Amino acid sequence: MELRHLQHFVAVAEDQHFTRAAERLMVSQSGLSASIRALERELQTPLFVRTTRRVTLTPAGRALLGEAERVLAQVRAAHEAVAAVQGVLRGMLTLGTEQCIAGVNVARLLAAFRHRHPDVEICLRQAGTGALAEEVAAGRLDLAFAVRTPEDAEQLRYVPLTDEPMTALCHPTHRLAAAGAPVTPQELGGEVFVDFHPDWGPRRATDAAFARAGVRRAVALEVNDVHSLLDLLDENLGIAVVPHHFRHKRPSLTALPLKGVGGSGYETVALLPPRDATSPAARALMALLDAEVADAPSCDGA
Incomplete structure (x- = not known):
């Protein structure tokens, strides 16, 4: 099983369309289809149900998706870890946040991070706490600013931001x-x-x-x-x-x-994966939060 096969599979699963996935990956549609067929042959099961308008995951495809995303996240973290040892922080920071989260000014924090680490691409997603916790646990987000969710305590680490009535x-x-x-x-x-x-x-x-x-x-x-x-x-x-x-x-x-x-009460936290799975970019962002903007005002304005 090759990494490119998993990358192609995840892209098709996300876009639910071979043409759009091929355009995003900048590969030919025939090459993408061949890659998916090779993966299906290796696993000896169909991964997608194909129609003229869209493709959907089979039960086997749904089972593979989470594992494929975790593998790709680990590979990306490995590349970033090697770059960090060499003194260069690059790659991507994938961050999630609730709207108007207390205890951190997300826009200011990201501006400071970009100034310090211009070679890191920032990807931001706004969603609810439940979805964000799932994304961090699955490796699709490096970290998230959200509200404490005790039910996810075994899979995630919490760094307190603030607690208010x-x-x-x-x-x-x-x-x-x-x-x-x-x-x-x-x-x-x-x-x-x-x-x-x-x-x-x-x-x-x-x-x-x-x-x-x-x-x-x-x-x-x-x-x-x-x-x-x-x-x-x-x-x-x-x-x-x-x-x-x-x-x-x-x-x-x-x-x-x-x-x-x-x-x-309303307890806001940074949600992170276990320490050994935390990306260098996430560690750099949290260090910046601790050092420079821990006391930044939250979303209090109109």
Whole structure:
């Protein structure tokens, strides 16, 4: 089994199309097809179901995909490790992050990294904590800035960034704003909630806080970005429970401390693979975070 066969296989699996994969790899379509057929012959099983419009993975293909991605990630890490020993950091840094993550200014950090290591290509992906944790564990991301996920503790390392309480946000004319006092999950149980997709860290933190308090709630308005959530609150269409630093993003809204949730909070971390699998680029980024921008403001502006 040759590495190029695995590279070709992963590209077709990602693009679900031979022509697009061939264009991205800058190889002929006939050469790509021959490479996939050679891999299927070696494994003695079809890896793709081919139609005139797209290709999809067979069960065997799905089984191979994760292993192929891990092998290619290890090969890339080996090349980068050798370059690092020679005093040159090059290759690629693949980074994931949640939006408006607390404890790190991602844009500033990446700008400083690019200045220090111009030969490293930066690839950034924004997604929810659950997806990011899976990507780091599978070797598709070097590291990610996300929210702590205890269920992945055996596969990932955590470097703490910050820990903050959750806060209720509402329109200034809402009944809760008039009271102006801290609120409990029990007092919010019957409210209409605006919240993020269940995979996002703030949603996970809020769900955990209400579960700990034994309170059921219904999310009527579900969004995938911070500003849409704030816009809905601005129109008094519901309330939200969000990380404390979100209150700075829309001063017109009323922020009320959330109490009665025990240890539930919003803990942001850097998610990394085990130390022996951490790429030189990821180690360099974390060293830069520790040395230069650990105290950088997070996404507090509008």
